[in-house]
Amino acid sequence: MNDTTDEENVGDDWADALAEQKDTVDDVTGQADVAAADFDNLVDESQSSQDAAASMEMILDIPVTASVEIGRTKINISNLLKLNQGSVIELDRLAGEPMDVIVNGTLVAHGEVVVVNEKFGIRLTDIISPAERIKKLK
Numbered sequence: 001m002n003d004t005t006d007e008e009n010v011g012d013d014w015a016d017a018l019a020e021q022k023d024t025v026d027d028v029t030g031q032a033d034v035a036a037a038d039f040d041n042l043v044d045e046s047q048s049s050q051d052a053a054a055s056m057e058m059i060l061d062i063p064v065t066a067s068v069e070i071g072r073t074k075i076n077i078s079n080l081l082k083l084n085q086g087s088v089i090e091l092d093r094l095a096g097e098p099m100d101v102i103v104n105g106t107l108v109a110h111g112e113v114v115v116v117n118e119k120f121g122i123r124l125t126d127i128i129s130p131a132e133r134i135k136k137l138k
Contacts, residue, residue: 066101069099070091071093075089101122107136109124109126110124
């Protein structure tokens with residue numbers, strides 16, 4: 001049975017119930033008559049696949065900021081003020097560990113640094129699943 005037939009049956013059931021109630025009203029008590037309500041046919045407002053594709057196409061041109069993080073560290077302000085040219089800051093990563101690829105502040109992948117035409121790039125080695133990204137938000 002399809003959904004439209006079920007919806008029409010529910011509407012008919014309500015109309016029948018209201019009609020029965022109207023028939024049982026006692027004119028002596030002075031209660032007002034109850035009118036049956038008209039039910040419009042319900043329309044499925046879900047988007048077609050073409051509409052969904054058009055909606056998706058709209059967001060494809062939105063710019064995002066992607067960055068690569070080599071590592072992190074915490075440092076006291078007094079030590080920060082002592083830094084000068086040539087100082088070394090130790091990071092929390094070992095040499096050769098994958099870098100974090102961050103898009104709009106969210107970790108989305110890990111990768112390794114490559115040089116292409118004298119420019120740095122990153123080769124993605126691991127993509128973070130959407131389920132893992134949601135876990136990290138909580």
